[in-house]
Amino acid sequence: MALIQIALIWVVYGVVVALLALVAAIFVYVYQSPRERSASVTIVSIFAITALLATVLLLPIDVALVSSTTSSKLGQRKQWATQQKVDDIVLTLKIVYYTLFSLDALLCLVVLPFTYFWYEEYDEIATEEGTQTIRQRLWGALKYTIAFILLVGILFLVGFFVPVARDRSGGHYDLDFFKNLLAENHGERSLTFSLGLLMTIGTLIYVLYTGAGLALLPVALIKSAPAISAPTLTATTASELERNRERQRQLEGRNLGSEGGLPAKDRRELDALVREERTLVRRERLAAEASGENHSFLMKAWMKTEAIFRPIKLIGGLLLILVALFIWVSMLLTGIDKAKNSICKSHCGYVLGHIQIFNPLNWILVKSAKVFPIDYVLFLLLVLLFFASSVVGIATVGIRFLWLKIFNIRKGHTSPQALIMATVMLILIALAINYSMAMMVAPQYSHYGPQTFCDHPLRHPGEQPNCTDHPAHIRPCSEVTDNPAAKNVCTPSVISTFLDRITVNFSFFGVVDFWAQFVFLAVFLVVFITSLFRTPKLDEYQLDQDAEEDEEEGLLASTGRRFGATWQDITGRASKRTPTHRDEDDEDE
Numbered sequence: 331m332a333l334i335q336i337a338l339i340w341v342v343y344g345v346v347v348a349l350l351a352l353v354a355a356i357f358v359y360v361y362q363s364p365r366e367r368s369a370s371v372t373i374v375s376i377f378a379i380t381a382l383l384a385t386v387l388l389l390p391i392d393v394a395l396v397s398s399t400t401s402s403k404l405g406q407r408k409q410w411a412t413q414q415k416v417d418d419i420v421l422t423l424k425i426v427y428y429t430l431f432s433l434d435a436l437l438c439l440v441v442l443p444f445t446y447f448w449y450e451e452y453d454e455i456a457t458e459e460g461t462q463t464i465r466q467r468l469w470g471a472l473k474y475t476i477a478f479i480l481l482v483g484i485l486f487l488v489g490f491f492v493p494v495a496r497d498r499s500g501g502h503y504d505l506d507f508f509k510n511l512l513a514e515n516h517g518e519r520s521l522t523f524s525l526g527l528l529m530t531i532g533t534l535i536y537v538l539y540t541g542a543g544l545a546l547l548p549v550a551l552i553k554s555a556p557a558i559s560a561p562t563l564t565a566t567t568a569s570e571l572e573r574n575r576e577r578q579r580q581l582e583g584r585n586l587g588s589e590g591g592l593p594a595k596d597r598r599e600l601d602a603l604v605r606e607e608r609t610l611v612r613r614e615r616l617a618a619e620a621s622g623e624n625h626s627f628l629m630k631a632w633m634k635t636e637a638i639f640r641p642i643k644l645i646g647g648l649l650l651i652l653v654a655l656f657i658w659v660s661m662l663l664t665g666i667d668k669a670k671n672s673i674c675k676s677h678c679g680y681v682l683g684h685i686q687i688f689n690p691l692n693w694i695l696v697k698s699a700k701v702f703p704i705d706y707v708l709f710l711l712l713v714l715l716f717f718a719s720s721v722v723g724i725a726t727v728g729i730r731f732l733w734l735k736i737f738n739i740r741k742g743h744t745s746p747q748a749l750i751m752a753t754v755m756l757i758l759i760a761l762a763i764n765y766s767m768a769m770m771v772a773p774q775y776s777h778y779g780p781q782t783f784c785d786h787p788l789r790h791p792g793e794q795p796n797c798t799d800h801p802a803h804i805r806p807c808s809e810v811t812d813n814p815a816a817k818n819v820c821t822p823s824v825i826s827t828f829l830d831r832i833t834v835n836f837s838f839f840g841v842v843d844f845w846a847q848f849v850f851l852a853v854f855l856v857v858f859i860t861s862l863f864r865t866p867k868l869d870e871y872q873l874d875q876d877a878e879e880d881e882e883e884g885l886l887a888s889t890g891r892r893f894g895a896t897w898q899d900i901t902g903r904a905s906k907r908t909p910t911h912r913d914e915d916d917e918d919e
Contacts, residue, residue, distance in 0.1 A: 354379035371746040382760035390706040393779035405784035405804040423824040447471040526832040526839040532758030541853035543723025549861040551647030571610040660691035679833025679840015695775035777826040778807040783819040
């Protein structure tokens with residue numbers, strides 16, 4: 331029975347990873363530019379995004395596996411859960427975690443940089459003429475990637491020799507919990523240091539991009555309903571453009587044989603028509619892109635899906651606002667608890683021995699973990715919300731160096747270089763999300779899940795406590811406890827042990843990561859309040875290029891016929907009679 335339960339948990343994880351690959355493929359195909367699509371960039375980006383999401387979503391599997399060894403109702407280990415079986419489960423999880431973390435680091439520091447330079451080295455003309463070979467392109471990409479390979483080597487060497495937790499004289503280091511976290515294995519210490527550094531860098535990116543994106547995403551959903559459908563815009567533009575050009579031909583034909591050329595009145599009218607034609611051509615291009623012209627089937631399907639769910643965007647946006655505020659409050663409560671009640675404060679990265687301030691989101695996940703996979707579904711939705719918020723944040727802020735914008739991330743307009751840079755940022759953000767989920771969003775769930783132990787006094791030495799008749803003596807497992815029975819029952823999750831090891835061995839990382847969470851909460855609050863009064867413009871660059879004229883802005887800003895526009899976007903057809911701006915002007919006259 332135990333073997334079947336463990337196998338089913340891993341099967342669920344395998345199914346989720348397959349779905350994550352689909353999510354990654356949709357993200358890449360929706361955002362990358364069809365004209366500049368590169369097979370190598372597409373494959374590597376999809377694989378990297380799948381890997382980073384799989385790393386974050388291993389946490390509920392970790393919690394489910396270690397929790398399956400105990401009975402939360404009795405506070406005892408199950409009969410099959412011998413110490414050897416528990417050690418085997420933990421070892422398997424360690425192997426999977428270390429593999430995924432190493433893969434993420436390798437993708438971030440070696441594979442993605444190589445892919446970037448591989449694409450940059452491509453010369454279409456030289457390839458067609460036969461003057462650029464694959465060997466030359468490979469060597470050109472490797473030359474620049476060597477610097478990143480050296481960086482990886484330096485990181486592991488520094489982690490191999492760097493001293494850890496020099497100040498071990500404090501009383502808190504005498505606890506078995508901290509003794510187990512003080513890693514003495516140099517290889518493990520090297521990996522811990524390297525991932526701790528990458529996680530801290532990712533936290534700085536997470537604070538800005540995910541904090542802003544979490545505030546902007548629900549507001550953007552509420553305020554993103556279009557004023558006019560793509561088919562209607564196409565039909566209107568084509569009609570007006572045809573009428574404009576016909577009028578130009580009439581004016582030119584009327585004065586074709588005239589020696590003095592066009593009269594002043596006709597000349598002014600013709601100049602106005604030429605300016606209007608340029609506006610209509612820009613509008614026609616905008617309409618073509620909005621309707622999915624020259625896009626892949628997946629992109630067109632994505633646009634149709636957006637059109638189908640457009641009427642419920644308002645409700646979804648309102649629900650997301652409530653969810654985002656709920657997460658914000660939960661993180662704030664945990665942050666206050668850690669800052670006030672941590673047993674060792676900054677010396678161990680604010681590790682919390684016992685939860686003393688109620689965290690509602692943590693409570694929901696702990697209770698739902700008793701019936702797997704309910705907690706996994708909730709955690710999956712949380713991770714996808716943080717991932718989508720990170721994407722929205724990157725799309726809004728752009729990829730910048732200080733105040734200089736280097737790349738824009740836009741649907742259907744993202745260059746391969748920008749896509750690779752965004753993927754690197756998302757990998758770093760994923761490491762930060764791991765910390766945030768385990769340490770701030772749901773600390774009790776991430777450390778022990780629903781595990782409990784029996785705190786009833788023993789009748790005979792060496793026996794297992796029995797709380798069958800004493801349910802009030804059942805206590806939730808925690809990092810620090812004086813009862814020896816808890817050590818025989820409670821098994822911390824592998825990810826919580828790994829993150830605690832980073833914060834205890836390298837307390838600087840723990841301090842930076844912890845206080846950065848408060849900056850994250852502040853960024854969210856400022857952006858959220860600002861976005862309530864100002865519409866977020868996620869495509870400012872595109873609008874600046876494609877909607878330079880006030881007339882076009884007025885067309886796109888109109889608030890009428892929203893539900894009719896939604897239906898036309900779904901069916902892909904305009905209404906039989908589409909009034910033009912000129913028709914409306916004639917009616918006014």
